[in-house]
Amino acid sequence: AKAYSRLAEKITAGEAALAKLLRSIELAEAADQKIRALLTQRSQYYEKGVAAIIGEADELAGLYEPLRHQIEGQPGALGKLTFNVRRAVDVDAWASRGEKLIDTRKAGPFRGKGSLLEAARTDLFPAWETGSANIIAKALAQFRNENDASFVKQSLEDRSNIEKYRAWAAELSAWLYSLDHIKVRYSIQYDGVEIEQLSPGTRGIVLLLLYLSIDQNDDRPLVIDQPEENLDPKSVFDELVERFRETKLRRQIIVVTHNANLVVNTDADQVVIAKAGHHKLGALPSMTYVSGGLENSEIRREVCEILEGGEPAFLERAKRLRLRL
Structure with a gap:
């Protein structure tokens, strides 16, 4: 009876130990499932963040589309304009931030400065630059699967210090899933530049x-203030003359300029010449104005005084532009 009693006690104790072990296994499995669920959720949030960036780029491209369509096939400088919307990826900044979280002196694939950058350029940069949100998320997941053990091996914190190690792991994860190195950039290009x-x-004429x-x-009415500061005479004649003539049929163009070449070359309908009088101390100079068309002899004389080349140059331009004098 005593032997049976002892055996029963052992069985009971064994069952209790087994139950405790099973409970521990259940808790571990539950924790493992929770970890897997959180990892999946984090990957999904990362993919959504990337999709938002790609959506921003698509939205900008759509905003440019009407203008792109409008200037398509235009002659001269306008036909050389293109509108570029792209993802700009600062992989160097991303890798530099990551290198601060690992010990590059320890043995491993990321030993030595620049090793992490090289891996990122090979494994992640192509997806970041041109891939879809799903492709980018998969590329990062693969990068993690292949390198998680290496990050742990080259950790700056010892696993025996649980608090510091957890803080390091959280910072590493935040870096891996960061998106601040991916920006949307848009630009106007002229002949590829x-x-x-x-x-x-060139920039002045294009704008x-x-x-x-x-x-x-x-x-x-459109007011253009001193365009000659950024335009050379050839550009004025080659690009602007015809454009001014077309535009002034539907809207008034007012050009403020010190360059009489611009006045004549664009065949101004009305010329207003401003002259400053004596400048008294503490006061603005007096201003006088005279206006009229280029057919007006007084206006023509004033213009010829300012115009480079004088009256002969004016007559030559008038002949070329078929001005009625």
Whole structure:
């Protein structure tokens, strides 16, 4: 009886231990399932974030589309304009931030400065730059699967210090799933060169042509202040003369200029010549104005005084432009 009792006690104790073990297994499995669910959720949020960036790029491209269609096939400088919307990926900044979270002195695939950058350029950059949201999410998931063990191996924190290690793991995860290195960039290009990189003269002519061409249905007066600062004479004649003539049929164009070449070459209908009088101390100079068409002899004389080349140059331009004098 005693032996039976001891055996029963052992069985009971064994069953209790087994139940405890099974409970531990259940808790571990539940925790593992929760971890997997959270990882899946994080990947989904990452994909949605990427999709939002791609959506922004598509939206911008759509906004440019009417203008792109409008200038398509235009002669001269306008026909060389293109509108570019793209994803700009700063993979160097992303890798630099990641290198601060690992010990690049330890043995591993990311040993030495630049190793992480090289891996990112190979495994992630192509997807970041041109891939869909799903392709980018899959590329990052694969990058994690292949390198998670390496990140742990090259961790800056020892696993024995649970609090610090968890903080490091959270920071590493936040870096891996960050999107602040992916931006949407848009630009206007002229003959394949971004407009900011053009010479002042070329940039000026391109922007002015855009101003004159964008609003085909706009009949409000357009004021252009001293365009000669960025335009060379050849550009004025080659590109602007005909454009001014077309535009002034539907809207008034007012050009403020010190360059009489611009007045004559664009065949101005009305010329207003301003002259400053004596400048008294502490006061603005007095201003006088005279106006009229180029057919007016007084206006023509004033213009010839300002015009480079004087009256002969004026007559030559008038003949070329078929001005009625």
